[in-house]
Amino acid sequence: MADFDPVKMNAEQLRLKDPDRWVPRQVIPFAVFIGFLLVLQLADYFFKVDLPNSPWWRKAPEHWIYPLQSLIALGLLVKWWRSYEFNWSWKWSLIGVVFGAVGIGFWILPTAAYDWLGLEGQTEGWRKWLGLASRKEGFDPGAIFGEGSSGYWVALFFRFLRAVVVVALVEEIFWRSFLMRLLLDWDGKYWKQPFGKACLLSFAVVTGLFVFAHAPIDYAGALIYGSLTYLLCVWSKNLGACVIMHAVANLLMGLYAVNCGKLGLW
Numbered sequence: 441m442a443d444f445d446p447v448k449m450n451a452e453q454l455r456l457k458d459p460d461r462w463v464p465r466q467v468i469p470f471a472v473f474i475g476f477l478l479v480l481q482l483a484d485y486f487f488k489v490d491l492p493n494s495p496w497w498r499k500a501p502e503h504w505i506y507p508l509q510s511l512i513a514l515g516l517l518v519k520w521w522r523s524y525e526f527n528w529s530w531k532w533s534l535i536g537v538v539f540g541a542v543g544i545g546f547w548i549l550p551t552a553a554y555d556w557l558g559l560e561g562q563t564e565g566w567r568k569w570l571g572l573a574s575r576k577e578g579f580d581p582g583a584i585f586g587e588g589s590s591g592y593w594v595a596l597f598f599r600f601l602r603a604v605v606v607v608a609l610v611e612e613i614f615w616r617s618f619l620m621r622l623l624l625d626w627d628g629k630y631w632k633q634p635f636g637k638a639c640l641l642s643f644a645v646v647t648g649l650f651v652f653a654h655a656p657i658d659y660a661g662a663l664i665y666g667s668l669t670y671l672l673c674v675w676s677k678n679l680g681a682c683v684i685m686h687a688v689a690n691l692l693m694g695l696y697a698v699n700c701g702k703l704g705l706w
Contacts, residue, residue: 449522450522451522451523451524451525451526452525454522454523455525455631455632456631456632459629459631461523462523462631463618463631465520465523465524466523466524466613466614466617466618467614467618468516469513469516469517469520469609469610469613469614470610470611470613470614472509472512472513472516473509473513473606473607473610476505476506476508476509476512476513477509479505479509480501480502480505480506483501483505484501487501488500488501496584496585496591499584500584502579503581503584503595506598506599506602507598507602509602509606510598510601510602510605510606513606513610514601514605514606514609517606517609517610517613524613524617524679525617525635525679526678526679526680526683527678527679527680528680529676529678529680529681532676532678532680532681532684533680533681533684535672535676535681536672536676536680536681536682536683536684536685536688537684537685537688539668539669539671539672539681539685540684540685540686540687540688540689540692541688541689541692542668543664543665543668543669543685543689544665544688544689544690544692544693546661546664546665546668547658547661547662547664547665547689547693547705548661548693548696548702548705549661550570550571550572550573550660550661551571551572551573551574551575551702551704551705553572554572554573554574554575555574557572559572569659569660570660571659571660571661573657573704574702574704575657575697575702575703575704575705576701576702576703576704577703577704578697578702578703578704578705578706579599579703579706580703581595581596581599596698599694599706600691600694603690603691603693603694603706604687604690604691604694605687607686607690608683608684608686608687608690609683611650611686612669612679612682612683612686613679613683615646615649615650616635616636616646616669616673616679616682617635617679619642619645619646619649620635620636620637620639620642620646620673621633621635621637623639623641623642623645623646624637624639624641624642634677635673635677635678635679636673636674636675636676636677636678637674638674643667643670646666646670647663647666647667647670650662650666650669651663651666657704665689668685669682669685669686672685690706693705693706694706
C-alpha cells in the first residue's frame with residue numbers, strides 16, 4: 441500500500457508504521473561516530489609515531505580520523521534526513537540558542553575561574569571535582585601544521601564541522617529521539633511514545649550517560665548542560681531546538697578554546 445512506502449513517508453509516519461527502518465536510522469550514525477573514537481584509540485596505540493621527522497598523519501592520526509568520522513556520519517545523516525522529526529521552529533530555535541549559550545557558559549566557567557583565581561598546576565579536592573584546570577593541552581592543529589598554514593585552517597574547519605554539525609545531530613537524534621523513547625517503554629512499542637515526554641528514569645539515564653561520555657574533568661559542566669538540554673526537550677517537545685542548542689554550545693566552546701588557548705576543552 442502507498443501509505444506504507446518508506447520512501448514517501450515523513451519522519452513521523454516512518455516511526456509509527458515502520459520502526460524496523462526508523463530505529464537503525466536513529467542509532468547507526470551515533471554508533472559509527474563512537475566506532476571511530478575506538479579507531480582513534482587503536483591508531484594512537486598501534487600507528488602513532490611521535491618523532492620529529494614523522495609525517496603528520498603518523499604523528500597526529502586524529503587529524504585524518506576526525507574528518508573521516510565526520511564525513512561518514514554526515515553522509516548517513518543526509519541519506520536518512522527525512523527520517524528525523526526535527527520540526528524546525530523559529531521560536532524554539534531561538535530559545536535553543538539561549539539555552540546553548542547558558543549551558544556552555546556553565547561548562548567553561550571552571551577553567552575561566554581557574555584563571556580568574558590565579559591558580560597554578562593541578563587542583564585538588566572540590567576544585568578538581570568542579571573542573572578547575574588550565575585546559576591548555578588538547579586538539580592543536582597549529583602544533584602539527586604550523587599556525588595559519590593551509591593545513592591548520594583545513595584541520596580547524598573539520599574540527600568545527602564535527603563539533604557544531606555532526607556531534608549536535610548524531611547525539612541529539614540518539615539521546616533525545618531514540619533513547620528517551622526507549623526508556624519510556626522499553627518492553628513495549630516505545631517508538632510510539634511522543635517526543636519529549638518527561639520521565640525521571642529517562643532524565644537520570646540519558647543525562648547520566650551524557651555525563652559519563654565525557655572526561656571526569658567535564659562531569660560538573662556536563663551534568664548542568666545535560667540537565668538543561670533535558671529541560672529544553674520536555675518543554676519544547678522539539679528535536680530541532682535541542683540540535684540548535686547543542687550546535688550553538690559547541691560553536692561557542694570551539695571559539696573560546698581557540699581564542700583563549702583552552703584547547704583541552706575540545
